[in-house]
Amino acid sequence: MNTVNLSINGHAVTVPATASVAAAIATTPAACFRRSVNGQPRAALCGMGVCFECRVRIDGNPHVRACMTPVGEGMQVHTDD
Amino acid sequence: MTEHYDVLVVGAGPAGLAAAQAAASHGARVGLVDAQARQGGQVWRHDAVHGTPRAASRAINASVGTRVPVTWLARHQVIAAQSQRLCAETPLGAVELSFGRLVIATGARELLLPFPGWTLPGVTGAGGLQALAKQGWPVRGKRVVVAGSGPLLWAAAASLRRHGARVLGIHEQASAAAMRAFALQLWRWPGRVAQALQLRAALHDVAHHCGSFVRRADGDAAVTSVQVTSGGTSMRVDCDLLAVGHGLVPNVALAGMLGCAMDRDGAHPVVQVDELLRTSVANIHAAGESCGIAGLSAARIEGRIAGHMAAGATAAATSLLRQRRHARRFGELLERHFALDPRLYALAEHDTIICRCEDVTLGALDGYTDARTARLATRCGMGACQGRVCGTALAQMGRFPRSDCRLPIFPARLATLADRASPPLPSRDSGDNHP
Ligand SMILES: Cc1cc2nc3c(=O)[nH]c(=O)nc-3n(C[C@H](O)[C@H](O)[C@H](O)COP(=O)(O)OP(=O)(O)OC[C@H]3O[C@@H](n4cnc5c(N)ncnc54)[C@H](O)[C@@H]3O)c2cc1C
Numbered sequence: 459m460n461t462v463n464l465s466i467n468g469h470a471v472t473v474p475a476t477a478s479v480a481a482a483i484a485t486t487p488a489a490c491f492r493r494s495v496n497g498q499p500r501a502a503l504c505g506m507g508v509c510f511e512c513r514v515r516i517d518g519n520p521h522v523r524a525c526m527t528p529v530g531e532g533m534q535v536h537t538d539d
Numbered sequence: 540m541t542e543h544y545d546v547l548v549v550g551a552g553p554a555g556l557a558a559a560q561a562a563a564s565h566g567a568r569v570g571l572v573d574a575q576a577r578q579g580g581q582v583w584r585h586d587a588v589h590g591t592p593r594a595a596s597r598a599i600n601a602s603v604g605t606r607v608p609v610t611w612l613a614r615h616q617v618i619a620a621q622s623q624r625l626c627a628e629t630p631l632g633a634v635e636l637s638f639g640r641l642v643i644a645t646g647a648r649e650l651l652l653p654f655p656g657w658t659l660p661g662v663t664g665a666g667g668l669q670a671l672a673k674q675g676w677p678v679r680g681k682r683v684v685v686a687g688s689g690p691l692l693w694a695a696a697a698s699l700r701r702h703g704a705r706v707l708g709i710h711e712q713a714s715a716a717a718m719r720a721f722a723l724q725l726w727r728w729p730g731r732v733a734q735a736l737q738l739r740a741a742l743h744d745v746a747h748h749c750g751s752f753v754r755r756a757d758g759d760a761a762v763t764s765v766q767v768t769s770g771g772t773s774m775r776v777d778c779d780l781l782a783v784g785h786g787l788v789p790n791v792a793l794a795g796m797l798g799c800a801m802d803r804d805g806a807h808p809v810v811q812v813d814e815l816l817r818t819s820v821a822n823i824h825a826a827g828e829s830c831g832i833a834g835l836s837a838a839r840i841e842g843r844i845a846g847h848m849a850a851g852a853t854a855a856a857t858s859l860l861r862q863r864r865h866a867r868r869f870g871e872l873l874e875r876h877f878a879l880d881p882r883l884y885a886l887a888e889h890d891t892i893i894c895r896c897e898d899v900t901l902g903a904l905d906g907y908t909d910a911r912t913a914r915l916a917t918r919c920g921m922g923a924c925q926g927r928v929c930g931t932a933l934a935q936m937g938r939f940p941r942s943d944c945r946l947p948i949f950p951a952r953l954a955t956l957a958d959r960a961s962p963p964l965p966s967r968d969s970g971d972n973h974p
């Protein structure tokens with residue numbers, strides 16, 4: 459199976475090349491994807507681009523839906539952990 | 540720059556794939572647009588571990604093999620529309636697409652109802668967790684409770700097991716009598732019977748509870764247990780994940796923005812079409828779950844009808860009408876037998892968050908009778924999901940009717956909006972926003 463290496467909150471992660479960023483984040487101990495306006499931890503809910511609970515920073519771009527984004531080699535992902 | 544297509548199809552699920560193939564078979568120049576990176580839509584979503592389902596590969600390859608091959612536009616999220624033009628956001632910026640005929644095949648999303656603890660990480664939709672598992676989300680060895688309503692629970696549970704999850708039980712809110720009545724009607728759809736038998740075999744050792752639902756989820760940083768109510772009794776189940784969905788709701792935002800008339804399916808709008816899948820707006824067709832929930836077969840047949848019609852091949856479309864009627868009847872069966880128990884609408888408490896984007900509680904909505912006023916006063920539905928989750932839930936709960944259309948239909952990066960050649964499109968009151 460082809461794999462891709464990316465960084466999530468500074469940790470190196472290797473996942474299948476067809477995985478999403480959401481799935482890659484779930485393989486790490488990151489407790490949450492984002493903090494809600496009142497600071498609660500939130501994670502992916504709908505898995506299909508509708509709820510926006512999986513928003514993270516990818517390569518410097520804020521508020522990107524992790525469940526809609528395929529992983530890429532060398533990608534830098536930051537959650538609100 | 541604007542790219543022009545004779546026929547543009549939005550949504551590359553079973554309906555959109557069939558539409559693109561049918562239209563291209565008559566020589567039309569067809570563009571197939573989807574926000575996802577791959578074709579397949581929901582039911583045919585590519586699986587990072589198990590690959591693409593065979594039927595999906597066949598449908599995808601068929602559109603490449605047509606007389607004029609279909610142009611596939613991946614990761615194009617349509618965010619705005621005006622008469623014969625659409626604006627899509629892509630990873631590389633905004634793209635404008637113009638069309639002679641449009642086929643709307645935007646599918647459906649899950650109905651997610653609020654209950655105490657539903658915002659905890661580890662609580663997902665049922666189809667939601669299935670989608671995430673297919674994306675490579677690790678579920679192996681995880682204890683999963685599957686709950687909510689509809690045949691999607693079975694499909695989700697089977698997928699999760701295939702990915703190594705320990706499915707602790709399936710909690711269907713419909714009664715055992717309703718489920719039996721549903722099963723007795725199923726013989727009219729032989730394909731469905733085969734699928735049901737397969738799922739039953741795959742789930743033979745998973746407990747299936749009818750008339751049962753999750754009333755709350757508990758945990759600190761993530762869900763660690765749920766309270767399940769079955770008959771008159773309540774019990775605690777320890778788990779790592781809760782996958783809960785209450786059926787499907789059509790995605791009608793794009794059609795609403797283009798001014799297409801809507802019908803109602805309970806609390807939710809569905810795109811109004813005639814038998815040949817023409818919407819109320821000339822040159823715009825709709826197919827699949829955006830016109831109401833009826834499953835895979837209806838989506839495929841309707842895609843073909845809409846594709847033929849969009850290419851001007853009325854005779855080819857007409858020959859499929861009988862098949863369509865039969866497939867659509869399955870939707871009526873679902874609606875009858877999986878009607879939601881009103882107790883589900885009373886699970887959220889005063890301090891339960893309803894709007895997850897803005898952290899608005901149920902209590903904060905007291906005293907408001909329509910979504911727009913509530914939105915202005917409390918920010919409920921103002922966040923990134925634009926009310927797709929909370930607005931849909933509140934309508935289902937009988938709290939507020941679904942509200943008006945907002946632009947863009949998905950939050951766009953400012954750069955995308957700035958890229959747009961045309962001035963901002965006017966906001967339209969379509970009786971729905973919610974995409
Ligand atoms: C999460 C989920 C899981 C499901 N799993 C199953 C299953 O396992 N088995 C089963 O029988 N049924 C399943 N269903 C039911 C399923 O919806 C139908 O059987 C079938 O997929 C409907 O086909 P469709 O072509 O109408 O829509 P979909 O398959 O939903 O396809 C619609 C497509 O349109 C795209 N889209 C929507 N809006 C836009 C936009 N503005 N811009 C660009 N693209 C857009 C979406 O990304 C999507 O790919 C599932 C539904 C959901 C929501």
Ligand code: FES
Pocket residue numbers: 501502503504505506507508509510511512513523524525526
């Ligand atoms: S999980 Fe809902 S948008 Fe990504």
